[in-house]
Amino acid sequence: MNTRNKKIALTLAATILAGGASSFTNFNSSDAADLNSSKEIHILPMKVSEQLNNKLKNVKLRSQIPSIVIFNKHLSDKEYKDLEKKIGKFHIKNRYSNVLEGFSANLTKRQIELLNNISFVSLIDLDSMISLDKEITLTSDFVKNSDQWSAGFADYPQKDRSIYKLNYSFKSLPKEININQKGLYLSGVNRSDDLFMFVKKKIDKTSKLKPNQTYLVTFDFDIATNAAKNSMGAGGSPGESVYVKAGVTNQEPKSILNKDHFYQMNIDKGQQSQEGKDAIVLGNLSKSTSADQTYELKTFNNKNRPFLVKTDAKGELWIILGTDSAFESETSIYITRTKITLKEI
Template identity: 30%
Template sequence: MASTITVDFTKGIEGWTPGVADYGDPDEPSETGYGWSKLPAPLEGKGYFLTVHNNSDDVLTYVKHQVGGFAPGAKYNLSFSMTYATDASADCAGVGGSRGNDIFMVAAAAGDEPKTVKQADGRYRLNLDRGNNAEPGTQGKVLGRLGIEGLGCNGGEWAQATRASTEAIPVTADKDGKLWIVLGADSGYEATNAWFLLGATVQVKPQ
């Protein structure tokens, strides 16, 4: 039977663990920060604040959470929508790319816990096939670009948006009937990006 997982970060972030990936030792991201914080005006309430400075041309900022209640070893298809707040415009250029157009909102799912792991080439990546930047993977999809049309190029003007993908991610629940979901932003913008996760909806359908 199909089901829906509803995530509301305006009510709290307990159980959601943050992380970063897609970098090497020489260009490890800096200025990382996470927390449940007040939203900038004119928005009201709180959200999951995430910030990172991209010291290369690629960094993934993500949060992960394990959910249960599924049949052990059963196969499911998951599709995601994500709501967030940003002051990045969809219409502006930037350092090493466009913040609004070169940061991609992404989601992933797996039976095993997603972790940032050092690879043979020295890069730190998630231990699942999320894809990279605008390219999807077998365990991850791109929901859309960060930028919101109509915002100014100088930042400071905040708004919220929802991005979604109808492409399903196949995942197999573990022996305890649990699986992991990942929400994040994959950045090709070579500077600082700060944003707020507000919520997500995950549609779960048995295969």
């Protein structure tokens, strides 16, 4: 196997993984004894990178190594649990589900060898081989204006649009939050068993993004919500049944009218609690304690589950934040702060 560039081209990971086989060499005697006692372990075909292979030559079976594991399919939570049963417990540092599928974790040499024999594992590499270079941080505190965020609504029929009471504005926050501060206000009445409310923002070369570049994206934002914890309503709970989603795409997210005269998104955001390839679920609108109708701030982020995306030829991306509701009544929220971090890969 030829020495690969230290920056893994993540979008080509599925191609890289098909590269030639290699083998372990120069194990010390204690390693050899351990391997001989593990009849189920077969070293070839090798899915381990050359860099990781070199690292494994001089460590014990129980030594932990920062690793990244790439799959050739999506794994559900249950499948991750099944994987732990096969190779032993491990603590996931980051879980990837866009551009590539997989996770990063500190794995023992034995776990890496067991992963090497699993059919849906495509590549195992040193976690440090994914180099995080330039970092771009974009914040909006909405002190003066909406900071070029705009809004939209989807998952509702064209007929009788007025009864959905769709509303977006840049307005003062509730007094219990801070009446002197403003935020992005979204409100709508779900009458079709589903309603998606969202804000979006374009980022491009003016933010120093590069064309055709892969970025690791993390979201960190606050929503003022008045949805009481564990309350019930039509179709579900006003808190637990309204799912907060965040995503990033290289095409503008739009609500478009389909042939059935129904407004739907032109990106894959998933439906309600389900995720799509362009958006992930970060939680719900349920407040932490109070059962009244007052607002409280709730923070959402994906720091343990970064989002991977590649810019287009113009170096552009679109950020989207929103709520996907199964609660068949009114939802009104304020987005009070956003922080988007993009790390070049």
